[in-house]
Amino acid sequence: EVQLVESGGTLVRRGGSLRLSCVGSGFTFRAYWMSWVRQAPGKGLEWVANIKQDGSENYYVDSVKGRFSTFRDNAKSSLYLQMSNLRAEDTAVYYCARIVAGAVDYFDFWGQGTLVTVSS
Amino acid sequence: DIQMTQSPSSLYASVGDRVTITCRASQMIKNYLNWYQHKPGRAPKLLIYSTSIEVASRFRGSGSGTEFTLTITGLQPEDFATYYCQQSYTTPWTFGQGTRLDIK
Numbered sequence: 051e052v053q054l055v056e057s058g059g060t061l062v063r064r065g066g067s068l069r070l071s072c073v074g075s076g077f078t079f080r081a082y083w084m085s086w087v088r089q090a091p092g093k094g095l096e097w098v099a100n101i102k103q104d105g106s107e108n109y110y111v112d113s114v115k116g117r118f119s120t121f122r123d124n125a126k127s128s129l130y131l132q133m134s135n136l137r138a139e140d141t142a143v144y145y146c147a148r149i150v151a152g153a154v155d156y157f158d159f160w161g162q163g164t165l166v167t168v169s170s
Numbered sequence: 171d172i173q174m175t176q177s178p179s180s181l182y183a184s185v186g187d188r189v190t191i192t193c194r195a196s197q198m199i200k201n202y203l204n205w206y207q208h209k210p211g212r213a214p215k216l217l218i219y220s221t222s223i224e225v226a227s228r229f230r231g232s233g234s235g236t237e238f239t240l241t242i243t244g245l246q247p248e249d250f251a252t253y254y255c256q257q258s259y260t261t262p263w264t265f266g267q268g269t270r271l272d273i274k
Contacts, residue, residue, distance in 0.1 A: 054213075087214075094254060094265055094266070094267045094268040095206075095208070095214065095254050095256070095265045095268070096265065097256075097262055097263040097264065097265065100261070100263075109261045109262075111262045112262065145213065145214065147214075150219075153220065154201060154202050154203075154204070154219060154220035154221075154258060155202075155258040156204040156216060156219040156220070156256075156258060157204070157206070157214070157216060157256075158216050158219075158225075159213075159216075160213040160214045160215075161213055162211075162212065162213050163213070
């Protein structure tokens with residue numbers, strides 16, 4: 051059974067830093083692109099970042115470029131999101147998701163999410 | 171960035187009904203359109219990918235270019251949730267604002 055479990059979410063001060071983790075199981079983690087998607091309170095889903103299987107390519111939404119960095123440790127089947135200079139608008143539930151990359155890319159499995167709250 | 175606009179934003183229906191949700195892209199995205207179901211506190215769930223490839227029963231997707239639809243037939247109690255379309259034509263990948271489906 052495919053599972054993605056996020057952790058690391060907490061209350062953090064504005065301007066602070068935080069690292070989120072996502073551990074995958076039940077599949078060959080190193081074979082998949084992975085992604086972070088977030089949902090602010092009362093809002094919809096927002097794509098944050100993608101990372102290639104070997105970590106050699108990353109893509110980010112403009113609002114986090116220069117502040118967030120995603121990386122992975124395939125030996126540990128783990129995905130990370132390093133967040134710095136956090137803003138109130140970064141408050142959200144952060145999901146990691148597995149990407150099926152093919153003719154059309156899509157998210158086929160998601161974690162349950164971890165809540166990040168940025169206090170002002 | 172490609173803007174995705176869903177309509178309606180909310181919808182009331184009864185068990186057994188058939189409902190349709192529309193998603194419009196601000197520019198052509200060919201068939202790079204996916205649909206997800208999301209319930210509070212749960213992981214989002216893939217329903218349809220590549221516009222019309224069905225992963226879950228009762229859910230049908232159609233469309234092309236800039237206009238797409240998700241049709242749910244024979245609504246079941248577990249179908250009451252929020253639905254999102256998402257384009258993967260180009261980064262930044264973007265979602266529609268969501269359509270909340272509630273019991274009438």
